[in-house]
Amino acid sequence: MIRNTISSLFFCALLVFPLTAWAQKPAFPLTIEHAFGVTTINDKPERVATVAWSNHEVPLALGVVPVGFAAASFGDDNGDGVLPWVSARLRELNAAVPVLFDEGDGIDFEAVAATRPDVILATYSGLSQADYDTLSLIAPVVAYPDAPWSTDWREMILISSIALGMEAEGKALAHSIDVQIAEAVAGYPELEGKSAMFITHLDPTDLSIMRFYTANDTRVSFFADLGMRSPQSIRQVTGEGAYSGEVSVERIDLFNDVDIFVTYGEEQLLDPLESNPLMARMRAIENGSVVMLGQGPLATAANPTPLSIPWVLEDYVGALAEAARKSQ
Numbered sequence: 259m260i261r262n263t264i265s266s267l268f269f270c271a272l273l274v275f276p277l278t279a280w281a282q283k284p285a286f287p288l289t290i291e292h293a294f295g296v297t298t299i300n301d302k303p304e305r306v307a308t309v310a311w312s313n314h315e316v317p318l319a320l321g322v323v324p325v326g327f328a329a330a331s332f333g334d335d336n337g338d339g340v341l342p343w344v345s346a347r348l349r350e351l352n353a354a355v356p357v358l359f360d361e362g363d364g365i366d367f368e369a370v371a372a373t374r375p376d377v378i379l380a381t382y383s384g385l386s387q388a389d390y391d392t393l394s395l396i397a398p399v400v401a402y403p404d405a406p407w408s409t410d411w412r413e414m415i416l417i418s419s420i421a422l423g424m425e426a427e428g429k430a431l432a433h434s435i436d437v438q439i440a441e442a443v444a445g446y447p448e449l450e451g452k453s454a455m456f457i458t459h460l461d462p463t464d465l466s467i468m469r470f471y472t473a474n475d476t477r478v479s480f481f482a483d484l485g486m487r488s489p490q491s492i493r494q495v496t497g498e499g500a501y502s503g504e505v506s507v508e509r510i511d512l513f514n515d516v517d518i519f520v521t522y523g524e525e526q527l528l529d530p531l532e533s534n535p536l537m538a539r540m541r542a543i544e545n546g547s548v549v550m551l552g553q554g555p556l557a558t559a560a561n562p563t564p565l566s567i568p569w570v571l572e573d574y575v576g577a578l579a580e581a582a583r584k585s586q
Contacts, residue, residue, distance in 0.1 A: 307375035310383030326357035333558025
C-alpha cells in the first residue's frame, strides 16, 4: 500500500505557494458564513477543537495539532480511536494523541468545553441547530456551508484553513492533493467515463432493497475526481437534493447503466449477490465489476478526507480500475 505522507504534499505545495505568500499575516477579526449564519473569529486560534467526522484532518495537515477531536468509530482496526493516516501525521509532528471525544451518543459538549478551545471546526458534520447553539456557548463554531454531511474535501480545507488564518497554506494543500490524484488516475485510463454506484447497508439475509448514495454524497462526488461519473439511473430515481436513495430489488434493471458496483463488506458478500436471481441480473454484478471495501481503513477512506486521500489513493484507484476492466 502506498501511503504518501502529508509532508510530501507540502513539498509540492511549496512549489506552488512561495513562503513569501505564506508569511502574509491574515486579517483578524474575520467572518465565515455557514448554514447557521455567520461566525466571527476575533484572533488567530491557538487552541483548535473539532467535532464530527474528520474535521481534525485539516489542521493536522497544516501542522496544527487540535486540543481535541472525535474518536474514530469505523475503520479503527486497533481500537485506539485514531485512524492510521491520523496516527501517521501525529508521529510526523512529534505530537501525542490529544483528547478524543466519544461521539457514540452525540457530541460530548462537556468534553469539548474542557479543552478550552478558541475555535471549533465542524465543516463536515451533521450539526443540528441545537448542537450549533450549544457549541457556540463554548467557542466560535465553523459549521458546514450548505447541508449536513455534504462538504467535500476541498471545501473542508478551504473553509477550515480560512478559520485558522492559513488560507494560502490551505489552497496549497488542496492543489497538491489534486496533483497527486491526477498522477494516480493517469495510470488507469480505463476509469475515464465509467459510471459507479455506491451501495450501502447491504444485508445478505435480505436483499429485497437496494440502498445507495447519490452524487450529493462525498463518496460519490469523489468518483468525479477520478474521472468517473454517477449513473443517470440514480438521478432519475432520487430527488434533486437527496444524498441517498433506495429501490426495490425488483427494479434492478433500472441500473443497467452502472459499470462498477462499490460497497462495504468482505468478499464473501459476493456469493449471496451473485446467487440472488434479481441482483445477478445487474450488469455490474454479472460482469464481476464489483469493489468490496471491507470494514477497515480502506472502507473508511472511501469517504475522502485531506489525510486519507494520499494514504489510500493508489489502493482505491487500483481496485476501481480492476473492476473497470471487467466491465469492458
